Amino acid sequence: MGRFWSLLFLLVPVFGVGTFIVAATPNTLLVNHWLPENISETGGVIDGLFMFILWLTGIIFIGTGVALFWFLWKYDSERTTEPVKYMHGSHTLEVVWSILPAATLLFIAIFQMDAFADAKIRRPIQSAGPDGIEGTADDVPQPPLVEVTGRQFEWRIRYAGKDGLLYTTDDVHTVNELHIPVDEVVVVAIQSEDVLHSFFLPNMRVKQDVVPGMQQYVWFRPIRSGEFDIVCAELCGWGHYKMRGRLTVESRGQFDAWLQREFEEQERSEYTPVEDEE
Secondary structure, eight states: OOHHHHHHHHHHHHHHHHHHHHHHSSSSTTGGGSOOOOOBTTHHHHHHHHHHHHHHHHHHHHHHHHHHHHHHHHTOTTTOOSOOOOOOOOHHHHHHHHHHHHHHHHHHHHHTHHHHHHHHTOOOEEEOOTTOOTTSTTOEEOOOSEEEEEETTEEEEEEOOTTSOSSSTTOEEEESEEEEETTSOEEEEEEESSSOEEEEEGGGTEEEEEOBTOOEEEEEOBOSOEEEEEEEOSOOSTTGGGOEEEEEEEOHHHHHHHHHHHHHHHHHHHOOOOOOOO
8 A cells, every 4th residue: 555645544633633632722723613602501511521522532533543554554565565364254353343332322321411401301490380399290390581483594583571471462572683681591482483493502502403393492591791693503495504693691680671672662663653634
């Protein structure tokens, strides 16, 4: 094969690992190409899980690349005249390289179960159920503060008004503009009006497929104010690239004032006075 090609093969893992190192190092040209800033209370757990899996798979990737390079280098056909010896299989090797990956995947699955449950299963509760004990099946879940409906190619957003309930006369409607209060657990109901979308808040570490005919829920607790991106992470048609929105995290007072202004403006736009006929 030639040792030139062996060295060329070695460049693949070297550049692959080097790219990750440079991207994760501050004060480099790629500083903004790593994970976006985390603003969620549980985001640190998700980032830690991501880094753990990245390190685990990275070590396996490097080890495999080094082993392949060593074989290419040592048994180069231009320098080795010894005839090749073919093996027709080894039950021991088959068992080993079947058990090791399976055990690794099982370990990852068990290791991430708690983080997955907090993000996808354990919806925040409003109060205990009739038995008066929290953590049981009859707990009353926290109602959603807002409903987000995905449609080609925008996010339709409905807020609960003063009564705190969705689907009542004081609901507030916006498009591609999501406001939430900081330092509070927020539950969002999501649904699709047409095709499959994916509701993605990169800074909140929240991503959930939006399936037509299903209403799903996501929840999070923002810990920092500011403006951030809302994107669709599922190819949903020709205008997928422009299906973006703005997430504004602000204090409870600012949120309530903004919601009241939106409600009043909505009321004015819906009311058209009729001039008296003379």
